[in-house]
Amino acid sequence: MPNSPQRPRPSSFTRISMVAWREFRHTALTKGFIFGAIVVPILMFGLIALMPLLLSDKTPPLVGTVVVADPSGTILPRAKAILEKPASMQEVAQDLAEELSTTPKDTASQMGAMSKLSDLNPAPVQVEWRSERDFNAVESIKAEVRDGTAIAAATIQPDALDPSKPATALELFIPSSLSPKHVRQLQRAFRQALEDERIARSGVDAQLLERLARAPEPATTRISPQGSEAEERTELRMIVPGAFMMLLWITIFTSANYLLTTTIEEKSNKVMEVLLAATSPMELLAGKIFGYALVSTVMLVMYGGLGIAGLAAGTMLDIVPIEHLVYFLLCFVMAYFMVASMMAAVGSAVSDLREAQSLVGPVMMLLIIPLVLWAPIIENPNGLLATIMSFVPPASPFVLILRLTAATEPIPLWQTLLALTWGFACAYGMVWIAARIFRVGVLMQGKPPTPRELLRWAMVR
Amino acid sequence: MASSQRFQTAAVRIEGVEKHFGNVHAVRGISLEIPERSLCGFLGPNGAGKSTTIRMIMSIISPDRGTVEVLGGSALSMKDRIGYLPEDRGLYRKMRVGEFLGYVARLKGVHATGLSRRIDDWLERLALPGVAKRRCEELSKGQQQKIQLLASIIHAPDLLILDEPFSGLDPVNGRIVLDLIREEQARGATIIFSTHQMHTAEALCDRIVLINKGEKVLDTTMADLRATHDDRGLVCEPRADPAAFAEAARARGIARHARLHDNGAVDLELADGQTTESAMSAVLEIAPMRSIALRRMNLDDVFVEIVGGSDAKGAKIDA
Structure with missing residues (x-):
């Protein structure tokens, strides 16, 4: 038998470190974590990058006869030339912008407008063109479309070249089987042909007209109170606070969720009592919280590092000033201790995840607010809702980071300091309450406690 | 240590x-x-x-x-x-x-x-x-x-x-x-x-x-x-009817309690003044025996007795 060892008693810090390291090692250094938290996001980014390739259009070519009833005889050659030449990106973008500005703001209309993006990759065209000078033959050419002899028939009224005439001066007849993409190609070709012919007849230089119509975007420069000037990137300035908040959410909730599930598992596995024979409940709780803080930090460094590297690669680091990073780290610490203490307390009090969800549910509703309202909060960081929510834990750090990094108007310094001080005080209070609930909860079995019972546990000696 | x-x-x-x-x-x-x-x-x-x-x-x-x-x-x-x-x-x-x-x-x-x-x-x-x-x-x-x-x-x-x-x-x-x-x-x-x-x-x-x-x-x-429980009892297997033997042992002042087992054995808790030697001689006078032995302390019995479930173990005849 091995001899009894003479050994120094391990300090509380040593035991906390051991628990923390075990939690970290068995979470972050596992295949599941590496796959779920590292490989999957990388794959997702890769997938997004490869999306155009994966979604490359394989629409069959536009094959068949197009009959054009055009007394002037000038539209067909123009339409043919346009159809056989793919639209440039600029033309599609212009079309899209026009479409979005004129379509009603309902989802279906906007989806229709967005479908114009597919014009960037038009279907190949193998069309035979037939001109029909006799405009009275419209019924016979419609019959050709009906019986499938022709894939489309266009009728151009004699007065279609008059800009004052209504849109019905140009009509397109298509069979029910023609794909939407082919329809858009034909619509675009005839509309553009008619426009070009009208311009040509007016005697105006078409290229000059195009240059005149395309006024440049205003070059916008943002001037800081210190006098420095930087090119405005409005979209990025909207996205960055949202990205900060999402990064906070993902890193904290991933590890807090691990904390919740492992605590429940240890309780249901009955390994908890073995651990409590070696550590105090407080040491165990502290070890678990610090262990998963390490997990969160690893994710933060990884995702945040990727983001910073991306900005650096695009020479856009100036949109994330250093003080925003400091605010972010403060909010990260505050949010982590709030959420982790809550999850540890709930995990210790219940026997399975379903019971945990009923306890965590109401708080999660509060935490979803920043996710849902991030855009209005960024737009108006000093609004009443934003101001109030930045003082309501555990949503406060998530709202606060949105407010602090929003570009529009700075929040008063006193509010920043008060929100940070209040937030850390709340985080401390939540850890204190969680510790007291944890101490009682880990040894409790049976039905889950009610919120009132949890409160009583927190008050117990 | x-x-x-x-x-x-x-x-x-x-x-x-x-x-x-x-x-x-x-x-x-x-x-x-x-x-x-x-x-x-x-x-x-x-x-x-x-x-x-x-x-x-x-x-x-x-x-x-x-x-x-x-x-x-x-x-x-x-x-x-x-x-x-x-x-x-x-x-x-x-x-x-x-x-x-x-x-x-x-x-x-x-x-x-x-x-x-x-x-x-x-x-x-x-x-x-x-x-x-x-x-x-x-x-x-x-x-x-x-x-x-x-x-x-x-x-x-x-x-x-x-x-x-x-x-x-x-x-x-x-x-x-x-x-x-x-x-x-x-x-x-x-x-x-x-x-x-x-x-x-x-x-x-x-x-x-x-x-x-x-x-x-x-x-x-x-x-x-x-010391409390040992040597204060006998376990007897009479060739005669166990119930009659138990009753006789109690009636003659050999035992304070007698407990019948399903296998025909009888546990005798000796009465005050009886020694194991005197009790052994006395029970042999009641009936011929298949076996007779000193009762050793049984923690099971102590447990049942103290916890209050003694009725669960066979019929007990009180003196």
């Missing part, structure tokens, strides 16, 4: 301990002392308060009232000198056996140097060679139980508390654990274990604490228990 100079005689000293769980009064003013190096059995029916008392000794829960002193101090500060096998067994299912044992040992203050070798030695000793690299979930229930026991003694504790150490073990593994407990006592550890297996407690313990309904109802050494 590693630090025996820290305490004089009592490894565990409990004074007036009370514990409530809501409306349930789980432990009612228990006081006891467990001498160092003793092997003390905690007996009692289910729900008697044994595990609660043990958890208070371990400082896993705090008493509502009273004091608990372990190894001369608070159990919280002595955790590395205490080994504990809880009633509800638990392992990290995905953790490898060697890693789990190493983790618990390190938490208890065992130095990492040579720990792996130490674990291998112990696994060999418990007939579990080569399982160090296997995940806990891959082991059988009996193997898992031995790993849990090993986790409680890997750091060579001064006080070993085992809550139902034999439950779920087959006779072979039960024997291994029994030997291990004896060796731990021989090493110098004080051992407290709770069990429902009276014959095991009888064979192992040098001290018995019986708890019922949250109260201590018996606290004595096995020697005292035997």
Whole structure:
């Protein structure tokens, strides 16, 4: 038998470190974590990058006869030339912008407008063109479309070249089987042909007209109170606070969720009592919280590092000033201790995840607010809702980071300091309450406690 | 013992301990002392308060009232000198056996140097060679139980508390654990274990604490228990009708109580003034006997008698 060892008693810090390291090692250094938290996001980014390739259009070519009833005889050659030449990106973008500005703001209309993006990759065209000078033959050419002899028939009224005439001066007849993409190609070709012919007849230089119509975007420069000037990137300035908040959410909730599930598992596995024979409940709780803080930090460094590297690669680091990073780290610490203490307390009090969800549910509703309202909060960081929510834990750090990094108007310094001080005080209070609930909860079995019972546990000696 | 100079005689000293769980009064003013190096059995029916008392000794829960002193101090500060096998067994299912044992040992203050070798030695000793690299979930229930026991003694504790150490073990593994407990006592550890297996407690313990309904109802050494209960009874197998024999033994003033067994044997509790020798002669005068023997103390009977379930064991004829 091995001899009894003479050994120094391990300090509380040593035991906390051991628990923390075990939690970290068995979470972050596992295949599941590496796959779920590292490989999957990388794959997702890769997938997004490869999306155009994966979604490359394989629409069959536009094959068949197009009959054009055009007394002037000038539209067909123009339409043919346009159809056989793919639209440039600029033309599609212009079309899209026009479409979005004129379509009603309902989802279906906007989806229709967005479908114009597919014009960037038009279907190949193998069309035979037939001109029909006799405009009275419209019924016979419609019959050709009906019986499938022709894939489309266009009728151009004699007065279609008059800009004052209504849109019905140009009509397109298509069979029910023609794909939407082919329809858009034909619509675009005839509309553009008619426009070009009208311009040509007016005697105006078409290229000059195009240059005149395309006024440049205003070059916008943002001037800081210190006098420095930087090119405005409005979209990025909207996205960055949202990205900060999402990064906070993902890193904290991933590890807090691990904390919740492992605590429940240890309780249901009955390994908890073995651990409590070696550590105090407080040491165990502290070890678990610090262990998963390490997990969160690893994710933060990884995702945040990727983001910073991306900005650096695009020479856009100036949109994330250093003080925003400091605010972010403060909010990260505050949010982590709030959420982790809550999850540890709930995990210790219940026997399975379903019971945990009923306890965590109401708080999660509060935490979803920043996710849902991030855009209005960024737009108006000093609004009443934003101001109030930045003082309501555990949503406060998530709202606060949105407010602090929003570009529009700075929040008063006193509010920043008060929100940070209040937030850390709340985080401390939540850890204190969680510790007291944890101490009682880990040894409790049976039905889950009610919120009132949890409160009583927190008050117990 | 590693630090025996820290305490004089009592490894565990409990004074007036009370514990409530809501409306349930789980432990009612228990006081006891467990001498160092003793092997003390905690007996009692289910729900008697044994595990609660043990958890208070371990400082896993705090008493509502009273004091608990372990190894001369608070159990919280002595955790590395205490080994504990809880009633509800638990392992990290995905953790490898060697890693789990190493983790618990390190938490208890065992130095990492040579720990792996130490674990291998112990696994060999418990007939579990080569399982160090296997995940806990891959082991059988009996193997898992031995790993849990090993986790409680890997750091060579001064006080070993085992809550139902034999439950779920087959006779072979039960024997291994029994030997291990004896060796731990021989090493110098004080051992407290709770069990429902009276014959095991009888064979192992040098001290018995019986708890019922949250109260201590018996606290004595096995020697005292035997002195009280041994030699004060006979077990007779009469060739005649056992009931008539029992009645006659009582009527002639040989026995105070007579209890009939299903196998035809009769337990006689001797009346005052009777010696075993005089009683043996007297019963032979009542009827011829297949066998006649001194009744040895039976912890089962003591348990049933004190806990109040004596009616469950055969008919009893009172004097």
